[in-house]
Amino acid sequence: MAMLHIVNKSPFERVAFDSCLAHAQAGDAILMIEDAVVGAVDGSRFAGKLKAAMADKTVYVLGSDLAARGLEGKAMEGVAVVDYAGFVDLTANNERTQSWL
Amino acid sequence: MAMLHIVNKSPFERVAFDSCLAHAQAGDAILMIEDAVVGAVDGSRFAGKLKAAMADKTVYVLGSDLAARGLEGKAMEGVAVVDYAGFVDLTANNERTQSWL
Amino acid sequence: MTTKNFLFVNRKAPYGTVYALESLEVVLISAAFEQNVSLAFIDDGVYQITKGQNSKGIGMKNFSPTYRALGDYDINKLYVSTESLEERGLTVDDLMELTYEDADDDYAEKPSIILVNREEMAAMMAGQDVVLSF
Amino acid sequence: MTTKNFLFVNRKAPYGTVYALESLEVVLISAAFEQNVSLAFIDDGVYQITKGQNSKGIGMKNFSPTYRALGDYDINKLYVSTESLEERGLTVDDLMELTYEDADDDYAEKPSIILVNREEMAAMMAGQDVVLSF
Amino acid sequence: MKYTILINEGPYQHQAADSAIQFVRAALEKGHEIFRVFFYHDGVNNGTRLTVPPADDRQIQKAWTELAEKHGLDLVICIAAAQRRGIMDADEAKRQGLDANNIAPGFRISGLGQLVEGGIQSDRLIVFGD
């Protein structure tokens, strides 16, 4: 019954990512794409919130978007890096998706 | 030497308004238009920040945008309501403008 | 035709962008397809249903009366986030009174707005099949 | 032609939206008009000048090398917000080394990036004639 | 698995169309079916044939047209959104008394019902936007 939450906005610029975390349930998956990937880096003001979410949710980041922004290899521990094929798998393996635009 | 800061984004959705307040100087003017007008209402999580800014800056809100969002008459004390003509006057009476997009 | 649970998530203020208006057009169409439709108003989305909207001054059409018509299309589950209202200094009294006539209860007029906190909103979302956001 | 102080305020991350790329095109043109050009990198704008950008995977052109070329156009005042870096877990070591050759100092290579805090950024802004944001 | 894709933004200004193209290619490669791609809001601007991006930039409209030709994708532009933004096919231009049209090959203009139908008929509806 899990939901895949797709986030594409920087948590430093918009409230969408916070809102996603506030509404995601235990067992859900969260995927960062586009500008949202900046949220995956450790040591930021946002990192603590993401770590708290990882207690009962799985968190993914799109590697191509991370690399584009010069952040390759900088995703914090516990965040799984996926490619577009992995993105597709996540949408198939979770029963529904929600994009936090 | 004053600057008119034009803000058009909700302070609850984006960081632009916060960033404007962090960079505006004493004697500057701040004008809320479009979705930013929701920041003018009292009793919100943002109201305290705006009040603090009003200590040494003048704050305006575009009445038409306030009315469109059902907030006519709800701007907090000390925020001056202007029309488009007043908007033009503000750009003319301040030496420069900056839009916080 | 299959009936699915459709959720429309409204997180943006009206007029500053077109999403609220054009989202409403999809909501109405989905009713015509006899789907089980819910709406969520979260974050700035709560401004979409404030009362007293007057858009004359910005030269746009006030489309808020359309929300009042939703009840006639059997769309009567409008979930509103209490935390989003509070953060904005708003209460339910600042919102339009949105109602529907309950065909199963002698057409009694009932409120369409359902105030929910984050946990309840999240639980409602978990029961959806198709989640649309704009 | 009159010379004015032009400031380009960059507050958005690259690639997710086009603003960073198209803003850079205006910056280059303004240099051709021999204006006194400064750039500010605030909030997510700091990601525009991170080093090691590789956009192959998203199918877009990596335009970050253009920032390296700015020095050749006498654009050498790139103000970067220290608070914005810190909030994002970044340091100046995560940014490209952007430099220019100082014609007044025997073409010595000097850094174009000027780290400033909020007060210094605000003071710099107050000295501008034209502020462009995208 | 059967997918419908919704795209809310135009090309270039936002990454939405780029991400969607990459997603669609990856899904097709995995053997999934793309039931429909629906263009709404400014997303309708993906379907104009009058774009001439720089040679070293991505060619977004052409990428869609190629996907449509190669995989028989159903690329649907919302008529109401298209009228607001100025995306016209030959019939619609004629009906509106306009002297030109700009729709790209592989796209068709239709109603919002096509989006809802996509949501009903597909296993997943994935939204790309701002």
Place this chain on the structure above:
Amino acid sequence: MKYTILINEGPYQHQAADSAIQFVRAALEKGHEIFRVFFYHDGVNNGTRLTVPPADDRQIQKAWTELAEKHGLDLVICIAAAQRRGIMDADEAKRQGLDANNIAPGFRISGLGQLVEGGIQSDRLIVFGD
């Protein structure tokens, strides 16, 4: 006072064009001069004549064209941004080998230098965007 106006977003999706039109009207009424209106990024989409908005909606492109006709406004569309988005005048369409154009009356296509010149020549440059 002399103004240049910069518009970064297309019509309808964002309020930017609406606000700009209201601002320009109010400025003209007060006797100010509008040196130029420059359309950049998706702002170029303000200049297509192929839009047919609902009758009860605002007619943004027509409002610009009327302002241009009535007040001699200089409405300039950035050529590079226009090529990415598919806004073409007759000359440019011919040069690019395209079979149609869509520019609206009162608009002209030119380079980014026109924006910088606007900033230099005007007392104020006001930006409307997202």
